[in-house]
Amino acid sequence: MSAPKVTPMVRQYLSIKAEHPDSILFFRMGDFYEMFFEDAEKASKALDITLTSRNKNDPDPVPMCGVPHHSANGYVARLVEQGFKVAICDQVQDPSEAKGLVERKVVQVVTPGMQLDGRYLDASQNNFVCAAVTGRGGVGLAFLDISTGAFLVTQVTTPESAFQEILRMGPKELVLPEKFEENARAAAAMRMADQLPTSRLEGKDFENARTRDRLLEHFKTRSLEGFGIQDLPLAVRAAGALLHYVQQAQRQEITHVTKIQAYFQDQFLWIDDNSARNLELLKNIRNGTRQGALISVLDKTVTAMGARLMSYLLRYPLIDPQVINLRLDAVEQAKDLARVRDEVREALKEVHDLERLRSRTALGHANGRDLAAMGESLKQLPRLWALLKENFESPLLCGEATDDGLTDVADLIDRSIREDAPPGVRDGGMIKPGFNEELDEVAALATDVKGLIAGLEAQEKERTGISTLKVRYNKVFGYYIEISKNQTKSIPPHYVRKQTLVNAERYITDELKEFETKVLGAEERRVALEYNIFTQIVDRINGENDRLEKASHLIAWVDVLAALGHVADHNGYCRPVVDMGQTLDLQESRHPVVEKMLPGQRFVPNNIAMNNLDQQILMITGPNMAGKSTVLRQAALCVIMAQMGSFVPAEKAVVGVVDKIFTRVGALDNLSQGESTFMVEMQETANILNNVSHRSLVILDEIGRGTSTFDGLSIAWAVAEYLHDYKDHGVKTMFATHYHELTDLTKTHPRVKNFNIAVNEWNDEIIFLHSLVEGGTNKSYGIQVARLAGIPASVIRRSKQVLQTIEDSEEARVAYSAKASGKSGKKDVQVQMSLFPTPGELAAQALERMDINVMTPLEAMNVLSELQQRVKRPEKAPADVTAETEDQE
Template sequence: MNAAPPKITPMLQQYLEIKGQYPDTILFYRMGDFYEMFFDDAVTAAKVLGITLTSRSAKDEVNKIPMCGVPFHAVTGYLARMIKAGHRVAICEQVEDPKEAKGIVRREVVRVVSPGVTTDDQLLDAKADCYVCAASFDRKSAKEMLAGLAVVDVSTGRFQVSEVVFTASDPAPLIDEFTRLRPAELLLAQSEVEEWTGLTDLLTAHLGQLCVTGRPDVHFDFRSALVTLTEHFRTANLAGFGCAAYTAAISAAGALLLYLKETQKSELSHIRQLSPLNHGGYLIIDDASRRNLELTETLVGGQREGSLLAVLDRTATPMGARLLRRWLLFPLQEKEQIEARLTSVQELIRQPDTRTAMRDLLASVYDLERLCSRLVLGHGNARDMTAIKTSLAQLPALHALLTGCTSPLAQAMAAEFDLLADLHQLIDAAIRDDAPISLREGNLIREGYNAELDRLIVLLRDGKQLILALENSERERSGLAKLKVGYNKVFGYYFEVSRSQAEALPDYFIRKQTLVNAERFITPELKELENSIATAQERRLELEYELFLDVRGQLVAHNQRLLAVADLLARIDVLACFAELASRHRYCRPTINSDRALTITEGRHPVIERALEPGRFVPNDVHLDQEQDEILIITGPNMAGKSTVLRQTALIVLMAHLGSFVPAESADICLVDRIFTRVGAMDDLRRGQSTFMVEMNETANILNNATENSLVILDEIGRGTSTYDGLAIAWAVAEELAQKNGVGIKTLFATHYHELTDLAATNPRIQNYSIAVKEWNNTIIFLHKLVKGATNRSYGIQVASLAGVPAHVIARASEILKNIERGEFNLQGQPAIATGSKSKKNEPRQLPLFAPPSHPVLSLLASVNPDELTPKQALDLLYQALAGLDTSNR
C-alpha cells in the first residue's frame, strides 16, 4: 500500500505556486522575520549556507518537508554566499498587510539576485564592474561564426554591445572579449545552451565561476529585441547610439534588457544609453598578453595584489577604481586624447596643493554610481541618501579647484560640472542623518519638512502636555477650578468634577459616568485629541514611508544627472591618481611620436620596483625602431633580469597609452596598435594543452596578427620541445618577425639559444644584447644591466649553485659540462657525458643498441697487413692516418 503524499497547507500551496514561476532559483520565502526555504531548495541552501536543515512537519516520516531559514535582517550575508556558489535567488516578500489579509497573506517575488545581477555591496567588488552578458550567434560562412554580445553592469547602468567573428578551430577573438569584460553570468537562448556547452566550458576555464542561464529563444528574436530596446529608450531606432548595424548584438541586448526587467521588477530608468564597444580607437592586448603582463591579476594565484592595476590604483573613490581598470583594459591609441590626459596630469603634479585638496575631497565621496542605481531599482534606503548628500556636499569645492586648473581637459570637465545643489538641498531638508536602515521603523524624515508629520511628532512627544493644556483651557472657560482630566482603560481620557459642580458645565460636555461624589464627562475636542495621540505612531510610520518614497522618486527622476557627475568625478579621481603616482615615484612624462620608434632611458618595472627597497632596482635603456634596432636578441643567465626588461618595456608603453606618466628618466613612445607577449612556460591542464601547445598557440597568434605598428615581447620560444626543434622554431620565428610584410615588427626576444645571436649577421635590423654579469671566485654576480653584444654562456651551473643545489651535484654537473663541450663520444665509443672520475672500467655496462661509429684511423689500419708494406708504402700510410685523425678531430 502506497503512503499518502505529505499534507500541503495553504501556505505551502502558495509557496509551490510561486516556486513554479521561478524553477531555476532558490526561493527565499518571507515569513515574519525570516526567509524560509522548503523541499529541495532547503536541502541546497542548508548545505551552501551551513545552517541546520529541519522539517515543516515531524509527525511522521511521510509528512516531513525539508525546511531551513535565515533572518531577514541578515539576509545580505547569506545572499552573498548563495551567489558566490553560483545560485540564483528569488526574493519573495509579503506585499499585503497581515492585518488586512483575508486568509493567507499575499506574497510576490520582488527581485531575482544572480551572480551577474545584484546591487548589494556585500556581493560586489567595489573596484571592478559586475557584468551580466547575453550572447547571440549567427553563421557568417561555412567556417566563420558571428557572436553578438551585450553586457550590462546593473549596479551602474553601463550597457554596451559588441560583435566578434571567430571559428570553431580558433575561438581566441571571442575568448579575448570575454576575458576582458569578465562577466559573472552568461545568458544564452535555451536551445543553444547544450549546443555551446564546449564554449561555456572553455569560458569557465578562463573566467573561473560562470553562471550560465538559459532564456526563451523568442527573447533573442531580432525584431522582438529591437522593439524591447526602442520602447525602453523611447527612440524610433538605434541609429542615434551607433548600434543599428549590430544585428546579432541587438538580439542579445534585447534579451538581456528583458531579463533585467523581469528580475529587478523595475523600469531600469538608469539605463539610458546603449553604446558600441568599439576597439578601433584602443590599443589591443589579447588575453594571453594580459595574463603574461599581469595587468589585473597575478599569473600565479590570480591575485589582484602584485598586478599592475594594484600598483597603479591610488584612487580615492570606487568609481575611480573601476574607471582605472577600464582604462587599463582599453588603452587609448589616439595621440590627441593621450596628450590631453598627460597635460592634465602634469598640471596636477605641478600644483601639489590642488592635487592634495582634490584627493581629500574625493575621499569623502561615496559610490554615487551604485547608490544611484540602488535608488532606481527601489533598493535604496535613507542611509544611501545620506551618503549621496555627503558626496554632493564636496562638489562646490571640487568645482572651484577644477576651475582653477588651466589644462584643456580640466577646463572641459569644469564646464560640464553639475553641482546638483537642488538634490543636496532636497536630501538635507528631508532625510535625517541618523535614519535607520529599515524603511518601516520611522525616524526617516526631518522635522520641518512636512507639516502633518510635524504635528504627529508633537503629538507623540508632547501628548501629555497637550492634554494638560486642554484641561487648563476648559477650567478657564467653565470657571471650575477643580475640573481635572483623568484616564482609564475603559473610557480613555475624561473630565471629572464634583456632582455639585456638574450642572455648571457647558452643554458640549457629554456625561459618561456618574460616581458617588463625582461626574465624568468627555468633550469632542478631548476625544479628537485622544484619537490623534492613539493613532499618531501608526500614521507617522505610514507618512514617513510615503514621504521617503516621494523623495526617492524625485532623486530617481534626476538619476542621469547623478550618473553624469559620478562619471566626471571618476575621471578627476584617476587623473589625480596618476599625478600622485608620478610625484611619489619619480615617473616622467612620455613624449608620443608617430615615427615607429621607441626609446626608454633608465626604464623601471613599476611592480618590481615597488617590491624592492628604494634604490635597489637597476634601470635599463631600450631603443627599438624599424631601421637598425627592430629586433633585439637578448641573452644572459636565468635570474639576471631578461624577463624584467621585456615586461617593463611593454608596461611602460602601455602606461603611456593610458595617459599616465611612466617609470623612467625619459621615454619617447611611438603609438602601437597591439602589444603581444609570449612569456613563461606552463601547462594549461584545464584546457588540455601542454606547455609547448600553449607556447605555439600564442606564437601563432603573434605571427598571424602582429603588424608593423605592434610591439612583440618573446621570452624563451621553443623551450617546450627538444633542443634542436626549439632552436629551429625560434630561428624561423625571429626571421619572420624581421621580414613580415617587408617591414618587420619591433620585438624584444630573450633566449637561451645562443645560436640565435648569429641572426644579427643575416639581417641589419637584428641586434644582439645581453644582461651583464660579473664572474667572481667561481660564482657570478648579477648586474641586471642590458648591454650591447651577445653572450655565449648561460651560467646555468652557477645559478644552480646560488639556488642551493648541493656542492657535489654542482661539481658533477661541471664535470659533465666539460665532457659535453669536448665531444659526444670518446675514443672507446662511450658517451663522453658518462666519463669522468665516477666512471669505472670494471663496472658492467649495458650493451649499446647500435654499434658506435668506426674511427677512420682504426678502419684504415684494419684494412692493411703491416708485414707486407714496403718502407715507402708504410710512410704513405702514416701520412694518410694523420690526415684521417685530423679530419676526425675536426
C-alpha cells in the first residue's frame, strides 16, 4: 500500500499511533471512535463490524471502522478479552474553541491486566498484571490489581518456583524486560509468556535505583523498611517497573494503591499448579468451571470482595498453627451464633463491590451510579459494625475498622447523588435538587423556560398596563417584547425599539437580555456545573481513601468467615485440631464435593490415619470405581481446608501442619512438546521426589501404568521405597495402585500399611462398599467393571478366556519382596528381591490352570509352544528366541 494522503487529521493520527504501535488506537472523532489502517482491519475482524474506507475513490483508500463512543466500553472489553491492547485517544479540547484541528491525546491504555469496568471483570477473581525480573539470587515478582489496589511482591530462588507462583496467582498479563530471554535462568518463566499477553519494558525501567526511587516517590516515604521489602532487591525492581508500566497506561498517579505487601512461599502450604488442577480447587477438570470444584462448596460469600478473598485463601493455605487457629476461632464463633451470622450476611447482601468502586473513583472512572452504589453500601456499616462488636470476640470479625462507620461519606453521597443517575458523567441528571443552590437555579431555567417566560410576560403587563404585550423569541433577535401599534404610546422609557412591523413594534430591555443570557445557556451551564460539582464530590471521597480501604478489607474478611461458619453449620463439619505434630487423623471423613453431588444418597465416610512413626505410607488396592481416588483426594482436601482456616467434613480431625501437597493423578499427552503420557507421568513423579520434605503429603494415584508391566512395577516399587526412607523420616504418602505386588512392601518396610476399598462378590457380580479397610487385595475386578460400563457380553466372555490364557502363560505372578540393609551415605545399599519361579514351576502352574474346554486348538498349540520354549531357554528373552530362529532359517 502506498503512503496515504497526509491530511492534518491523518498526520495527527499517525503521530499518536507511532507512540502506541502495540495497541489498537481508538481515535475519537465526534460521536465515534474510529480506527484506521491495520488497526481497522484487526478490529473489524475481532469485533465483527463493517470495514469501510475513507476516500473510497482514492487509488489507495484508507481502511477504517468505528464504534459509537457511548458504547465503546463493550467493544474495548471484547478486544482486551482477545488479548489486544487498546489505546483510548480522546478529544481534550472543546471543538468550539479549536482553531483548526481539535487537540487529541491518549488518556488511557486498556490491557488484559488493566481493565476497570466491573461489567467485564470476574467479580470472584483478582485481575493481576505481573512483572518479573531475574538477577543474582533468583527471580523477583510483583502483582498489581489496579481494579482493587492490591499490590503484592515476592522473591524466589529459581525460575521453576517463579513459574509456579505465576500460575498460582493467575495474572492476566505479564510485563518483562526486553532482554529477559537472554538470561538462561528465565527459561521456565518464559513458558508463561507464551500463554499470557506480554509487554516489554526497556532494561533501564528495571534498574535498582530507578525502581526504588519510583516506589519511594509513589508511597511518599523515605525508605521501604515499613513495607518489609528493603532486603528484596529483585522484588523491588519488579514492583518499581510494574508501577511505572501501570502509571504510563493510566496516564495518571494511581493514588488508591496505598501499600505494597511482601509475602514468601514458605509462609503457605505449597500446592503446585498440577496438584491444584488434580484436586479441582478452583475449577473442575472437565470444563474448567467452578461447578464441581471445592470452591463451589466453600464459597457461600455474598459480596464480590469476600469471593475474591475466599479464592485467595484456598490457593494460599497457611502453615502457622497460631494464625490458622485464630481463623478457626472466628469461624467457630460464626458457626455457633447462627442467628447473628444470618443477620450479618443479610446486611452484607446490600454491600456492593467497595474495593472496585473505590478504585474506579480514585482513577476518575466512576459515574453517578458508582457513587450511589458506594453510598448504599456505606449505609450498611453502622448496623453491620454494631452486630459484630456486640456479638463476636475474634479480632478478625471486629477489628478497629468497626469504630468508623463512614457516616460522613455516606451522608455526602446520600445528599448529593441521585439513585437513578445516568451512566454518563457529562450528561447531567446526577445531582439531587437542594444540594447546590446555584445548580437548582440553573436547572430551573433549563427545565421551565416557558413558565419563566409566562411569568415575565405577566409581570410586564402588570407593570405597563399594556394588555397586548407579549414576550417572544426568534433566532435573529433572541427574546423581545412585542406591543401592538395602538398601544405604543404607553411604553416605558427603558424599552428600546428593535424592529417595526406593520401592526406592532418590538422592544428589548436590559432585564430581558439578562434573562436571555441565563435561559439560552442554561442547559449547557447546568451540565457543566453538575460535572464540576460531581468532581468535587469525587475529590472529597478520594480524600477518605484509607478509611474506605480499611472498611473494604474488614467486609471481605467478615464475609469469608461468616460464609465458612455457614458452610460448617449446614454441612456438619468439625473443627480440626491443627498443630505442629506429624499426625493426620481424619475420623469419619468425607469428600466435601462428592457428598454434595449425591442427592438422596449417603456418602460413605472413611477413617484415614497417618503418621511418620508406624503408618506413613498407605498402600491402597481395590478395583476401579470402588472409590480409591475419592479417598485420596478427600484426605488432601481436608488438609487444605483445615490449613486455610475452615472446618472439615469429618467427625474428628487432627492435622499436623503439612508444608507441601503433591499429587500424581492420571496423565495427559503433551504432544505439542513431544511428551508422551508416560513422560508426563515421570516428570510429575520427578517433581515430587525432588521437592518433598518430611512434612509433605503425597498423593499417588497409580504410577508406571504408561509402560510395560515390569518396568512400571519396578518404578512404582522404587518410588515407594524412596518415600518410605526419605531422610530417615519418610514422607506421608497415600499410594493407590493396581500393582498388587506392592503390598509385599509391608514385609520389609515397617511404616507401609496395606488398605483396600472393600467390595462384595455375589453371583459373579461386585457390590462396591466404598469403605477403606485394612489389608491388601489381589483382585482388580476389571472385567466386572467393564460389564458395568456396558461392554457387550460377547466381549466380556472373550475377555475372561484371554485373561485365563495370559495368567497361565505369562510370568504375571512374580512376587517382589525387597529388603534394604545398611543406611544411606557411604555405606552400600543392598537390595535382595525374591527369585522368579523356576521354568518348570511356571509350566506346571500354567498347565494346571488351563481350561481346554474354552480354548481353540490353535490357542492350545500356541501356549504349549511358548511353554516349551521357556523351559528350553529360560534365560532367553522372546526377542532373542525369534532372532535365533531367523538365523537358522
